[in-house]
Amino acid sequence: MLATDNRLAYVFTHPEARRVLQLLEGGAVGSYEQVRTSLKLHPQEFQRIVHRLEIFDLVWTRAPQGAKWEGRRIKIAFELSPKGKALLDTLRAFDPILLSKREVLGPRTVDPLVVS
Amino acid sequence: MPALFLLGPSKWAPGHAAPALPAWLQEHLAGKEPPSPLDIRRALAARLGEDGQRVEVMESFPDLAGQPKAEKFARIIEDQGVGRFVLYWPFGANRSGLDVEIGFVLERLRRSELQGEDVRVLIEDDGAKRRAGALEVRPDGAFGFVSLEEGERTTYYDDLVLYRALIPFWADYGELLELLENIAGD
Numbered sequence: 638m639l640a641t642d643n644r645l646a647y648v649f650t651h652p653e654a655r656r657v658l659q660l661l662e663g664g665a666v667g668s669y670e671q672v673r674t675s676l677k678l679h680p681q682e683f684q685r686i687v688h689r690l691e692i693f694d695l696v697w698t699r700a701p702q703g704a705k706w707e708g709r710r711i712k713i714a715f716e717l718s719p720k721g722k723a724l725l726d727t728l729r730a731f732d733p734i735l736l737s738k739r740e741v742l743g744p745r746t747v748d749p750l751v752v753s
Numbered sequence: 754m755p756a757l758f759l760l761g762p763s764k765w766a767p768g769h770a771a772p773a774l775p776a777w778l779q780e781h782l783a784g785k786e787p788p789s790p791l792d793i794r795r796a797l798a799a800r801l802g803e804d805g806q807r808v809e810v811m812e813s814f815p816d817l818a819g820q821p822k823a824e825k826f827a828r829i830i831e832d833q834g835v836g837r838f839v840l841y842w843p844f845g846a847n848r849s850g851l852d853v854e855i856g857f858v859l860e861r862l863r864r865s866e867l868q869g870e871d872v873r874v875l876i877e878d879d880g881a882k883r884r885a886g887a888l889e890v891r892p893d894g895a896f897g898f899v900s901l902e903e904g905e906r907t908t909y910y911d912d913l914v915l916y917r918a919l920i921p922f923w924a925d926y927g928e929l930l931e932l933l934e935n936i937a938g939d
Binding site (some may be wrong): 666667669670676680691692693694697698700702706708709710711712714715716718 | 819852869870882888889890891894895896898899900911914915917918920921923931932933936938
């Protein structure tokens, strides 16, 4: 249950979610091209991860500043929430500890959890 | 932590009804069958209240004689310490009467008394039959939001989106509860 109920545990154990948060740390993302070039994720896979991160209040979805309606549609962008930023900072603080124990814990355990 | 104001419709549109609801929600419906969107909002508030989270539903407060709705709205915000607004947007609801409440929120956004992140429009999208709105990748590669209940009085919901309210989606009532817990409980 911890992996699904706890946002820190979820991102810690899902490196692709951490990569999405790191992408958004560089600024709001409003085009799939940014996702494709940065993460090489299929749009549906990206949206699936973003949806989960949104449920955890780590990512916010909203219209960019100055957006206008285009018929029934509006451009939106994904952005890192303050909680998302705090969580990333927390995970980064873990990295040196994990790396310092890599030899003992083993690379198969440590490497997937340290996302550069 | 400021209280959460859970706004939303009170009735289903003709031909629509609630989907099958989970047991944890039914426990709080006080035997209301079939439940209206208002019953569901009250049940969600009660469920969250069990965990000590303060979630207010406007209709649960009495109307004072001669008091305008705008006064009631403002009184609840002040008396209950409301700081965040959540608009429940289920598929197939009758939205007449809700425009006024959304207008109160829109006016506060327009005056910058609220920021977009203080308001969330929780949009039902199960990816199949219950789709109030959806996210899409447009042909030009941009991500877009599309309202899928055209002609169902969603204009003012859409205006909230334009004022940069957050628009999380939920596929079922388990996800909706999780969303509300993560908004109200932290």
